[in-house]
Amino acid sequence: MNVRGFCGSILVLCGIASLGCNAPGKPTAGAEAVRPDEVKNFSKLYSQNCAGCHGADGQHGAALALANPVYQAIVDEGTLRNVIVNGEPGTLMPAFAQSAGGMLTDDQVNALVSGMRSRWYHADAVQGLDVPPFKTDKQGDAAHGQQVFTSHCASCHTTGVQQQNAKASSITDGSYLALISDQSLRAIIIAGRPDIGHPDWRSAQPGHPMSDQDVTDVVAWMASQRQKTPGQPYPSQP
Amino acid sequence: MSRIKRLYNWFEMRLQLEGPVKDAALHPVPRNTASWWYVFGSAATTLLMLQIVTGILLGLVYVASGSEAWKTLDELNHQLYLGWFLRAMHGWGSNFMVAVVLVHMAQVFTFGAYKFPRELTWILGVFMLLMTLGMAFTGQVLRFDQDAYWGLGIGASIMSRVPVIGGALVDLLLGGPIIGGATLSRFFALHVFVIPGTLLLFTAVHIWMVLKLGINDWPMPGRVVRRNTYLQEYHELSHKDGVPFVPDALWKDLFFSAAILAAVAVCAFVFGPYGPGGQPDPTIIQTAPKPDFFFLWLYAVLSYLPPSLETPFVLIAPVIGICILLALPLVAGEGEKSWHRRPVAILVLVTVAVSWGIFTHLATFTPWSPIMDAWSGDPVPPKLIHDASPLVRQGAVVFQAKQCRNCHAVGGSGGMRGPALDTVAVRLTEDQLIRQVLQGGGNMPAYGKNLSPPEVTALVRFLETLKPDGQPPAIDATHQEQKAQNAAPQQ
Numbered sequence: 001m002n003v004r005g006f007c008g009s010i011l012v013l014c015g016i017a018s019l020g021c022n023a024p025g026k027p028t029a030g031a032e033a034v035r036p037d038e039v040k041n042f043s044k045l046y047s048q049n050c051a052g053c054h055g056a057d058g059q060h061g062a063a064l065a066l067a068n069p070v071y072q073a074i075v076d077e078g079t080l081r082n083v084i085v086n087g088e089p090g091t092l093m094p095a096f097a098q099s100a101g102g103m104l105t106d107d108q109v110n111a112l113v114s115g116m117r118s119r120w121y122h123a124d125a126v127q128g129l130d131v132p133p134f135k136t137d138k139q140g141d142a143a144h145g146q147q148v149f150t151s152h153c154a155s156c157h158t159t160g161v162q163q164q165n166a167k168a169s170s171i172t173d174g175s176y177l178a179l180i181s182d183q184s185l186r187a188i189i190i191a192g193r194p195d196i197g198h199p200d201w202r203s204a205q206p207g208h209p210m211s212d213q214d215v216t217d218v219v220a221w222m223a224s225q226r227q228k229t230p231g232q233p234y235p236s237q238p
Numbered sequence: 239m240s241r242i243k244r245l246y247n248w249f250e251m252r253l254q255l256e257g258p259v260k261d262a263a264l265h266p267v268p269r270n271t272a273s274w275w276y277v278f279g280s281a282a283t284t285l286l287m288l289q290i291v292t293g294i295l296l297g298l299v300y301v302a303s304g305s306e307a308w309k310t311l312d313e314l315n316h317q318l319y320l321g322w323f324l325r326a327m328h329g330w331g332s333n334f335m336v337a338v339v340l341v342h343m344a345q346v347f348t349f350g351a352y353k354f355p356r357e358l359t360w361i362l363g364v365f366m367l368l369m370t371l372g373m374a375f376t377g378q379v380l381r382f383d384q385d386a387y388w389g390l391g392i393g394a395s396i397m398s399r400v401p402v403i404g405g406a407l408v409d410l411l412l413g414g415p416i417i418g419g420a421t422l423s424r425f426f427a428l429h430v431f432v433i434p435g436t437l438l439l440f441t442a443v444h445i446w447m448v449l450k451l452g453i454n455d456w457p458m459p460g461r462v463v464r465r466n467t468y469l470q471e472y473h474e475l476s477h478k479d480g481v482p483f484v485p486d487a488l489w490k491d492l493f494f495s496a497a498i499l500a501a502v503a504v505c506a507f508v509f510g511p512y513g514p515g516g517q518p519d520p521t522i523i524q525t526a527p528k529p530d531f532f533f534l535w536l537y538a539v540l541s542y543l544p545p546s547l548e549t550p551f552v553l554i555a556p557v558i559g560i561c562i563l564l565a566l567p568l569v570a571g572e573g574e575k576s577w578h579r580r581p582v583a584i585l586v587l588v589t590v591a592v593s594w595g596i597f598t599h600l601a602t603f604t605p606w607s608p609i610m611d612a613w614s615g616d617p618v619p620p621k622l623i624h625d626a627s628p629l630v631r632q633g634a635v636v637f638q639a640k641q642c643r644n645c646h647a648v649g650g651s652g653g654m655r656g657p658a659l660d661t662v663a664v665r666l667t668e669d670q671l672i673r674q675v676l677q678g679g680g681n682m683p684a685y686g687k688n689l690s691p692p693e694v695t696a697l698v699r700f701l702e703t704l705k706p707d708g709q710p711p712a713i714d715a716t717h718q719e720q721k722a723q724n725a726a727p728q729q
Contacts, residue, residue: 023323023507023508023510024507024508024509024510025322025323025326025505025506025507025508025509025510025511026322026323026510027315027316027322027510027511029316034516035516035517035519035522036516036522036524037522047615048611048614048615049611049614049615050614051614051615051616051617052612052613052614052615052616052617052618052638052643053614053618053635053638053639055617055618055620056617056620060617060620060623060624061617061618061620061623062618062623062631062632062634062635062637062638063635092632092635092636092639094614094639103524170627170628170629171628173627173628173629174692175629175632175691175692175693175695175696175699176627176628176629176632176692176696178690178692179632179635179636179692179693179696180628180632196623196624196631229691230691230692230695231690231691231692231693231694231695231696232691
C-alpha cells in the first residue's frame with residue numbers, strides 16, 4: 001500500500017474535520033432528543049400522534065382527511081382544538097391533552113392546530129361558494145334524507161350488504177354507523193374525501209350542490225339506519 | 239560534543255534508561271511472530287492512549303452533576319469548536335477499544351499464547367478486559383441521558399438481587415438507594431480515577447511480561463509446550479531464527495495502530511458523537527432505552543430468559559465465565575498450541591462468537607417489546623384502505639385505536655411482538671380471526687372485553703382484506719363440506 005497516499009488522505013480528512021464544514025457526523029442544531037413534552041415541531045407532533053389514523057400527510061389515512069382544504073375551510077380552530085384535547089367521546093378519536101388523560105400539553109395542542117391551519121387551510125378554498133355550515137342545530141328529516149340519498153349518493157353507494165358492481169360500498173352497514181358520529185358523517189359529506197374518491201357537497205350529483213338541509217337530512221336518514229345491536233357476527237342467528 | 243548530546247548524557251547518567259530500552263527494543267523475537275496477527279495488543283494500547291488524551295480534554299469541560307452533565311455535553315456538541323469531534327473520537331475510541339481487546343483475546347486464545355509461561359499475562363489480561371468493559375459502562379453512565387439512566391437502573395437492579403448484601407451493593411454503586419446526585423460523582427470517580435489508574439498499572443505489568451517472556455512463538459502442530467523444556471526451546475527459536483523486535487516486528491504494529499486511529503477518526507467524522515439521547519428523567523415514559531453496543535447481547539439474553547431464570551443467570555453466569563477465563567491457563571498451561579490440534583477450544587470460541595453476534599443482532603431491533611407509539615404514529619398503508627369499504631376503513635381505525643399495531647406490523651412498520659399481519663387472511667378464516675381477537679392466545683391478550691361487537695366486526699372485516707393480490711383467502715374446510723352435502727341431490 002502507498003503509505004504516503006494513505007497519510008495524505010488522513011491529513012486531508014483531518015483538514016476537513018477541523019474546518020468542521022459539512023462533516024456528516026457533526027450534530028445538527030437541536031439534534032439531541034428534547035423532552036417529549038417539549039416537542040413543538042408540527043411535523044414531528046403530527047407524525048407521532050395523528051398519522052397513524054389520519055394518514056401521513058393528513059390524507060390517505062383510515063380516518064378523515066385533515067388536509068382536505070374544504071374540511072379546513074369549514075371547520076374552525078376552536079373545534080379542532082377541542083377535538084384534539086377531548087377526543088370525540090363515543091368514537092375512536094382519542095383525547096390527547098394531558099388534562100384528558102393524553103400525553104400532549106396545551107402548547108403542543110396549539111402547535112398542532114396552528115400547524116394544520118398554516119399548512120392545509122387555504123382562504124380561497126370555498127370562497128364565493130354556498131357551502132353548508134360545519135355544524136347545525138336543525139332537526140333532519142329522514143324521509144327527505146332518503147330521497148337525497150337516492151338522488152345524490154345511490155349512483156355510487158349501495159345500502160345494506162355490499163354489492164359487487166357498485167362503485168363504492170355500503171354506507172349504512174350497522175357496524176360502520178355504530179362507529180362513526182353524525183358530525184363526522186356531516187363533515188365527510190360536505191368536505192368529501194378527495195383522497196379516496198368520495199365527492200364533496202358540490203359534486204355528489206354534478207350540477208346540484210347539496211344544501212344545508214340536504215346534508216342534514218341525509219345524515220338524519222343515515223342515523224335512522226343505526227341498529228340496536230349492531231355488529232353481531234352471525235346476524236341470522238339471534 | 240553538542241549541547242544536546244551533553245544534556246542527554248546528563249539525564250542518562252542519572253536515569254540509566256538507555257540499556258533497558260535498547261534491550262527491550264532490540265530483543266530478538268521468533269521470525270514468524272512479526273506477523274499481522276500480532277498487532278492487536280499494541281493497537282489496544284494505542285487506543286487506551288487515545289482514550290486518555292481525549293478523556294482529559296473532555297474532563298476539562300464536563301461537569302459531573304445530574305443537572306449539568308447533559309448541558310455540558312450539549313455545549314460540547316454545539317458551542318465548542320470541534321467539541322463534537324472530541325466526543326465522537328472518545329465514543330468511537332471506546333467502541334474500537336472494546337472490539338480490539340476482544341479480538342486480541344480471541345487471537346491469544348486461538349494461538350494458545352496463554353500457556354506456560356504466559357499464564358499470568360493472560361490472567362492480568364482478563365482483568366484488563368473487565369476493566370475495559372467497566373470503562374465502557376461507566377462512560378455510558380457519564381453521558382447521563384435516558385439510556386444511561388435506565389442502564390444504571392438495570393445495573394442496580396441486577397446488584398440488588400445478590401442475596402444478603404444486595405441492598406448494600408446498590409448503596410455502594412449508586413451512593414444511596416436511588417439514582418441521584420451522588421451517583422454521577424461516583425461514576426465519575428470510577429471512570430476517571432479508579433478504573434483507568436488500575437488499568438494503566440495492569441497494562442504496564444502486562445507489557446512488561448510480554449517483553450520479559452517474549453512474544454508467543456507461532457504455534458506449530460506437534461510443538462508441544464512442556465514446563466521443563468519450553469523456555470529452552472523458545473530461547474533457541476528466537477536466537478537462532480529470530481529478528482530484532484525493532485524494527486522488524488514493530489513497523490506492523492505501528493502501521494496497524496495508525497490505521498485503527500484513522501478508522502476511529504473516520505467513524506467519528508462520519509457518524510458523529512453518541513447522543514446525548516433524551517434527558518434522564520424517570521417521568522418521561524416515552525422511551526425505549528438501550529445499552530451501548532457491547533452490552534446489547536445481555537439485553538437480548540435477559541429478554542429471552544424466562545423471568546425465573548433471570549436472577550440465577552445474571553448472578554451466576556458471569557462469575558462462572560470469569561472463573562473459567564481465569565482458570566484456563568492454570569488448567570491448560572501445557573500441551574498443543576496449534577489450532578489444528580485443539581478442536582474443542584476452537585469450537586467453543588466459534589460458538590461464543592456466533593452466539594454473541596446473534597444476540598447482538600437480535601437486540602438491535604426489539605421483537606419482544608411493543609412499539610408504544612405505533613398506534614398513533616405508523617400510518618395504515620394507504621393502498622390497504624384506498625379502495626376499501628367504509629366499514630373496512632373503520633376497521634383499520636379500530637386496528638390503530640386499540641393499539642394492535644404496537645405489537646403487529648403491517649406494511650413493514652409496527653411492533654414485532656406478534657406476527658406481521660400482511661397475509662393474515664391467507665392463514666385464518668373469519669371465524670378464526672374472530673376467535674383470536676376475542677379470546678387471544680399464543681401470548682396475545684384477549685380483547686373480548688375491550689371491543690364492542692361493531693368494533694370486532696369492523697376489525698375482522700379489515701383483517702380479512704390483508705392478503706397478497708391473487709392469493710385465495712383461508713377457507714374453512716368444514717363449510718365446504720357442508721355446502722357440497724347441501725348441494726348433493728337428496729336421496
